[in-house]
Amino acid sequence: MSADSFDTSLMPLATDNGTFPTELPPGHSPLKSPTYLKAITISMYSIIIILAVGGNSIVCYIVFRARRMRTVMNFFIVSLALSDILMAIFCIPFTFLANLVFNYWPFGKILCPVVTYLQVVSVFLSSFTLVAISLDRYIAIIYPLRRKLTKKQAFIVIASIWVVSFLIPIPTAVTSRSQKYVNTSTAPSFCEEILWETEGAKLTYNGVLFFLQYINPLVILIVTYGRISYVMWAIKTPGEAMSSRDQRMSESKRKIIKMMITVVVIYAICWLPLNIINFVGAIDIRIYNIRGMNYIWMASHWLAMSNCMYNPFIYCWMNAKFRNGFLRVFSCFTCGVIDCQDRLELERLRRQDTMLTSMNGNSNSSRRFNSSKRSSSNSKRSYCDYSAIKEKGIQ
Incomplete structure (x- = not known):
C-alpha cells in the first residue's frame, strides 16, 4: 500500500521473509509481530466487517420495511449506512490482508487503483452525509418556519453527495499503481500513488483531501450542532407555555439531536489518530521509521475502521423505533x-x-x-x- 498517499490504506509495507532483495521503497519497513498478535488483530478486523455489514444492512431494511420509517432523516441514515458497508467491504479486508497476512500487495494491478479509489470514496461519503444531516437538522430547528426538505429533495441531495464523493478522489485512481521495486519475478508488489509529476503536487492533493474529508466537515458539524444544542437546551422563552404535544415533539427532537451528536463525536474520535498520522506522513515519510510506528498505525487504522460498525448500536440504543426494528x-x-x-x-x-x-x-x-x-x-x-x-x- 501507499506509504505517502492520504487514504485509509496507508501503511509502509515490506517483506522480511528473506527471499527478496533488501532494497525496498523509501519509508517501507516490515510489520513484524508474533503470530498470536496477528491472529488477534485479524479477528478484531473480522468482527468489524461482520458487525458493520450486518448491522448497517439491518438499518437499511428497517427503514424500507416500515412506511413510517421512510423519513428524510432516515434516508440520510441509510446513505450513511451504505457508505459504512462500502468501507467495511473495500477498506478493511484488503488493508489488513496486505499489511498483516502478506506484507505486500497480492491482489494484482487492476484492484490496486480500484480499491484505493473506493477507500477514499467511502470516507467522503461518510463525512459528507454527516454534514448533510447536520445542515438539515440545523435548518429545521433554527429556522422552523422554512419549508422542510421533501423526500424528493433529500434524494437529490443524497445523489449529489454520492456523485461528488466519486468525483473528488479520481486523481487517486489515476495515480495509483501496483509496482515492484526490484526487477525479479519473486519480488513483492506495492500499491502506491506513483504517477504524480512532482512531490509538491502529491502533497497538495493530500492536503486538499485532508481538509475536505475531515477538517472542513468537522468544523461544520461543530458549528451546526453547537448552535442546535444552544437553541434546544439553553434558550427558554419567558412566559411560554408548552402543551403536552409540543413537549413530546420537543423531547423527540432532543433525542434525535443527541443521537446524531453521539454519531459525530464517535466519528471524530475514531478518525483523528489516523488522519494525523497520514497528514504528518505525507509531509515527512520518515515518521514511519520511528520504532513501534507500525503498531501505532495499525491501532489507529483499526480505530478508524471500527467507526463503521458503531452507528447501528447507537441507533438501537438511542432511538426506540430502530430498537424495535432490530428486535x-x-x-x-x-x-x-x-x-x-x-x-x-x-x-x-x-x-x-x-x-x-x-x-x-x-x-x-x-x-x-x-x-x-x-x-x-x-x-x-x-x-x-x-x-x-x-x-x-x-x-
Whole structure:
C-alpha cells in the first residue's frame, strides 16, 4: 500500500521473509509481530466487517420495511449506512490482508487503483452525509418556519453527495499503481500513488483531501450542532407555555439531536489518530521509521475502521423505533422466517380491521376478526409475543 498517499490504506509495507532483495521503497519497513498478535488483530478486523455489514444492512431494511420509517432523516441514515458497508467491504479486508497476512500487495494491478479509489470514496461519503444531516437538522430547528426538505429533495441531495464523493478522489485512481521495486519475478508488489509529476503536487492533493474529508466537515458539524444544542437546551422563552404535544415533539427532537451528536463525536474520535498520522506522513515519510510506528498505525487504522460498525448500536440504543426494528428482525431469526412472515401479515390485517372498525363504528366485526385469527396465531405468539408487540412501534 501507499506509504505517502492520504487514504485509509496507508501503511509502509515490506517483506522480511528473506527471499527478496533488501532494497525496498523509501519509508517501507516490515510489520513484524508474533503470530498470536496477528491472529488477534485479524479477528478484531473480522468482527468489524461482520458487525458493520450486518448491522448497517439491518438499518437499511428497517427503514424500507416500515412506511413510517421512510423519513428524510432516515434516508440520510441509510446513505450513511451504505457508505459504512462500502468501507467495511473495500477498506478493511484488503488493508489488513496486505499489511498483516502478506506484507505486500497480492491482489494484482487492476484492484490496486480500484480499491484505493473506493477507500477514499467511502470516507467522503461518510463525512459528507454527516454534514448533510447536520445542515438539515440545523435548518429545521433554527429556522422552523422554512419549508422542510421533501423526500424528493433529500434524494437529490443524497445523489449529489454520492456523485461528488466519486468525483473528488479520481486523481487517486489515476495515480495509483501496483509496482515492484526490484526487477525479479519473486519480488513483492506495492500499491502506491506513483504517477504524480512532482512531490509538491502529491502533497497538495493530500492536503486538499485532508481538509475536505475531515477538517472542513468537522468544523461544520461543530458549528451546526453547537448552535442546535444552544437553541434546544439553553434558550427558554419567558412566559411560554408548552402543551403536552409540543413537549413530546420537543423531547423527540432532543433525542434525535443527541443521537446524531453521539454519531459525530464517535466519528471524530475514531478518525483523528489516523488522519494525523497520514497528514504528518505525507509531509515527512520518515515518521514511519520511528520504532513501534507500525503498531501505532495499525491501532489507529483499526480505530478508524471500527467507526463503521458503531452507528447501528447507537441507533438501537438511542432511538426506540430502530430498537424495535432490530428486535423484530432478531425475532425473525428466532421464530423462523415463515412464522415471522405470518405474524407480520396478521398484524397488518389487525391494523386494517381496527381502522375499518373506527370508521364504521362496528366493534362487533373487530371481535369476530380477532376470534377467528386467535386460534391460528397462538402457537406462533407463544414464543414471539414480545416481538409482535414491539413491532407496532415502527409500523
